[in-house]
Structure formats: C-alpha cells, structure tokens
Amino acid sequence: MNTREKGAQKEQQVCACLLSAGVKILERNFRARQGEIDIIGRDGEYLVFFEVKYRSGTGCGNAAEAVRYAKQRKICQVADYYRLRHHCAEDTPIRFDVVAVDGEKVRWIKNAFDYVARC
Numbered sequence: 001m002n003t004r005e006k007g008a009q010k011e012q013q014v015c016a017c018l019l020s021a022g023v024k025i026l027e028r029n030f031r032a033r034q035g036e037i038d039i040i041g042r043d044g045e046y047l048v049f050f051e052v053k054y055r056s057g058t059g060c061g062n063a064a065e066a067v068r069y070a071k072q073r074k075i076c077q078v079a080d081y082y083r084l085r086h087h088c089a090e091d092t093p094i095r096f097d098v099v100a101v102d103g104e105k106v107r108w109i110k111n112a113f114d115y116v117a118r119c
Contacts, residue, residue, distance in 0.1 A: 035074040
C-alpha cells in the first residue's frame with residue numbers, strides 16, 4: 001500500500017470515528033487554490049475544519065506536531081474560501097480541529113489552533 005492509499009485509509013477511519021461521535025460530515029478533501037482541508041463537518045453548532053495527520057511511528061515526531069503555523073495559515077485561507085463559497089454567515093461559529101493518528105491510536109484535538117488571519 002502506497003502513502004496516498006494509507007492516508008485515504010486513515011481518513012476513512014477518522015470519518016468513522018467522527019460520525020460515531022455525532023459529527024455530520026459535509027465534505028472530504030475540499031480543495032482550493034491555496035490548499036486542501038481533509039474533512040469539513042458540523043459538530044453541534046460549530047462548522048469544523050479537520051486536519052488529519054498520520055504517522056506510522058515516532059521517528060519524525062507525533063502526528064499532531066506536523067500541523068505547524070504555515071499549515072494552519074493555509075487551512076484558515078481555505079476555510080475562508082469554503083465559507084465564502086457556501087455563503088456561511090459571518091457569525092457562524094467555527095473551529096479548527098486536528099485528528100492525529102499515531103500508529104493505530106487516534107487522538108481528536110478539538111480547537112487545536114486559533115484562526116490565523118491573512119497578512
């Protein structure tokens with residue numbers, strides 16, 4: 001299994017976990033010129049942008065550590081585009097979550113980072 005197939009498999013596993021926790025999945029792999037958001041969903045009143053990170057081992061650090069500032073900024077830019085394209089109200093509560101998959105351990109980090117405004 002190549003890296004892309006393994007990533008797709010882990011995203012599917014994460015979607016199953018989120019669905020079982022009551023999250024409504026709106027989109028997967030939403031692409032824009034600025035980048036991609038792995039999963040977009042509704043968790044209660046929140047519109048949530050999920051970044052899924054997988055690491056098979058800890059040689060390069062844990063999965064959550066891979067979502068650095070530059071990646072957060074890209075996710076926020078794509079989230080802005082999604083909200084504009086889908087006519088989301090300005091007061092729609094949003095959240096940025098990371099789902100870290102280290103080996104077989106899945107960790108859902110709610111509100112993993114704050115919105116990063118464009119400079």
